[in-house]
Amino acid sequence: MYKKILVANRGEIAIRVIRTCREMGIKTIGVYSAADRTAPHILMADEAYYLGSPPASESYLNTERILEIAEQSGAEAIHPGYGFLSESIRFANAITNKGISWIGPPAEAIREMGDKTLARQTALKAGVPVVPGLERPLNDNDDPHLIAREIGYPVLIKAAGGGGGKGMRIVYDEKDLLDLLDRARSEAISSFADDRVYIEKYLEKPHHIEIQILADQHGNCIALGERECSIQRRYQKIIEESPSPFIDDKLRQVMLDKAVELTKAVNYTGAGTVEFLVDTHHNYYFLEMNTRLQVEHPVTELITGIDLVRQQINIAYGDKLEHTQQDISFHGHAIECRIYAEDGYNNFAPSVGTIHELVLPDGFGVRLDHGLRVGEEVTPYYDPLLGKLIVHGSTRAGAISGMHRALSEFHIVGLETVIPFCLAIMENQQFLSGVYDTHFITDQIEEIRKHKFSNIEHKRNILGIAAAVHQTTVNKKSELKNNHKSISSWKSNGRSQELQ
Amino acid sequence: MKFQAIINENIVEFCVEPQDYGFKVAFTDSTQQIDCKRLSPYSYSLLINGKSYYLSLTQKNGGYRITLNQQSFTVHLKDETQILLDKFGLNKSAEGSSQNIISPIPGLVKQIFVQPGEQVTKGTKLLILEAMKMENEIIAVKTGTIVEIMVKQGQSKNKGDLLVRIEGE
Numbered sequence: 001m002y003k004k005i006l007v008a009n010r011g012e013i014a015i016r017v018i019r020t021c022r023e024m025g026i027k028t029i030g031v032y033s034a035a036d037r038t039a040p041h042i043l044m045a046d047e048a049y050y051l052g053s054p055p056a057s058e059s060y061l062n063t064e065r066i067l068e069i070a071e072q073s074g075a076e077a078i079h080p081g082y083g084f085l086s087e088s089i090r091f092a093n094a095i096t097n098k099g100i101s102w103i104g105p106p107a108e109a110i111r112e113m114g115d116k117t118l119a120r121q122t123a124l125k126a127g128v129p130v131v132p133g134l135e136r137p138l139n140d141n142d143d144p145h146l147i148a149r150e151i152g153y154p155v156l157i158k159a160a161g162g163g164g165g166k167g168m169r170i171v172y173d174e175k176d177l178l179d180l181l182d183r184a185r186s187e188a189i190s191s192f193a194d195d196r197v198y199i200e201k202y203l204e205k206p207h208h209i210e211i212q213i214l215a216d217q218h219g220n221c222i223a224l225g226e227r228e229c230s231i232q233r234r235y236q237k238i239i240e241e242s243p244s245p246f247i248d249d250k251l252r253q254v255m256l257d258k259a260v261e262l263t264k265a266v267n268y269t270g271a272g273t274v275e276f277l278v279d280t281h282h283n284y285y286f287l288e289m290n291t292r293l294q295v296e297h298p299v300t301e302l303i304t305g306i307d308l309v310r311q312q313i314n315i316a317y318g319d320k321l322e323h324t325q326q327d328i329s330f331h332g333h334a335i336e337c338r339i340y341a342e343d344g345y346n347n348f349a350p351s352v353g354t355i356h357e358l359v360l361p362d363g364f365g366v367r368l369d370h371g372l373r374v375g376e377e378v379t380p381y382y383d384p385l386l387g388k389l390i391v392h393g394s395t396r397a398g399a400i401s402g403m404h405r406a407l408s409e410f411h412i413v414g415l416e417t418v419i420p421f422c423l424a425i426m427e428n429q430q431f432l433s434g435v436y437d438t439h440f441i442t443d444q445i446e447e448i449r450k451h452k453f454s455n456i457e458h459k460r461n462i463l464g465i466a467a468a469v470h471q472t473t474v475n476k477k478s479e480l481k482n483n484h485k486s487i488s489s490w491k492s493n494g495r496s497q498e499l500q
Numbered sequence: 501m502k503f504q505a506i507i508n509e510n511i512v513e514f515c516v517e518p519q520d521y522g523f524k525v526a527f528t529d530s531t532q533q534i535d536c537k538r539l540s541p542y543s544y545s546l547l548i549n550g551k552s553y554y555l556s557l558t559q560k561n562g563g564y565r566i567t568l569n570q571q572s573f574t575v576h577l578k579d580e581t582q583i584l585l586d587k588f589g590l591n592k593s594a595e596g597s598s599q600n601i602i603s604p605i606p607g608l609v610k611q612i613f614v615q616p617g618e619q620v621t622k623g624t625k626l627l628i629l630e631a632m633k634m635e636n637e638i639i640a641v642k643t644g645t646i647v648e649i650m651v652k653q654g655q656s657k658n659k660g661d662l663l664v665r666i667e668g669e
Binding site for chain 1 (some may be wrong): 503505507508510512515516518523525527532534536538540541542543544546548553554555556557558564565567568569570571572573575577579584604605606607610611616630631633634635659
């Protein structure tokens, strides 16, 4: 087995990978930007090296510097996490050329599946249905109006070079087409350095359901069940669960089989996810394949009991899969809430600032993957994901009540987060019923907002008292500071700084 | 000490008296004994009639941002002196008809759609602010004329920075 792995990422996912490495007796190398010198992943890694200034292009996307560190520190493999370089063909090639293992699929499979139009063609060839649309990126000779009209409005513009909802726009009306194409292209170029976009049919009320795959270098490939990811804001997932409350065993089996077929068709190895859209009539369409570990992978880990990062490392090292498809069984129900530094009640506006205080949830069935530390600053340079709260229960209702309890214990002071918003969803009738699609947040936003303003009357007195008590306490302390020389000036200075 | 707390346009008035253990709080119709422990510079535990409350508190825009049971509120507190000043009308800030467009998020100015002197209506796209790789449209909230644009394309702005000044009708 490897003795040393470089983790080319930050935040909760870097910590997630470091933890498994430690369990496997593998030393870890952390990397950091100027903004992350004291970030938890750096405190946790066995070795840590500086990448560059805070912007991602100069730090976590700085391939030359990461390669230099990998070579100098004697890393035998690189785990890219998700985002950043995880789907970079150039980087995957560059490190394998230096004789360092890439903990991810082969560059060729990333190319074939990472490029969405190419992936659609591959899926069609493998007999997997796709959403009707253009089979290639738009070029200068195309008349976008003609193409969109042929597909039929509403249409969806998507970036060919990436995901995560960036460079994506829905067009309901022909008159908005050119304007929204420009927006999508400019967002695509700043996110993926690639302005190619394509157009497909926009499915209404679809479910976003994805299949977790593991494939080794010996031709074995297994599917580890599905994740229901229909609760999204700005096309980005916020809550995921498994099993999906929407699909039945028969459809699940078909989708698992198709996902395995497609994975085998591209000689894929490692962990990957095949994403499908499922319409109200239970028709499924291949959406894309994510050629990396996904944010929501813990949901699958909790119901299968399989450490996906460990499997990734074993596969990259050349080991055979530890499990056959027959070994895989599902236990209970798992839900994940992504904890973003965003104000869920204010159009998900990003929030930045210093973390003043942290109270973390714990207890039965609770798993928290996070990269938080008191005193650490959340900056606008990177993804707003602070961590993920994942709860397991023997039933869906049990997982929901566990999640509700865990969310209400979770306090991050100094930032706005989506915790209150997620909590409101755990009380939402539509969510509780299990009947929801990708429009859930748009459709239920008013209902969720109402939740924010419930029981205010009762709280008003307590809030007023707290503010007054605080002010009185602070004033008393500053009086003490002025009158009693016996208080250490270090201490009082520290206190008054803390209060600012 | 008399206080007035303003929470979502509602006013709560009460007197707070420090005691050996905690505080005595008197409302117009009732008096309560509060057991109060400061847990950190940012959080308190209050026991009121046996009920236990955990509150976190930070300062924000001249008020306090207080979170209780995962609900956050802005509380503006006035002490005796400020209540008195209010009474004599000495504490009013002048309200203009201009609208200042403030950056709601930290971000990068990606594109500007308007020019000084231009007429805008409610909903006119003013500029695009990119934050955390997402493009956010900043729009006018009222009808008016652009007086000044305080930003340039490619500039980084902090939350709360003034972006555009619009003079109302």
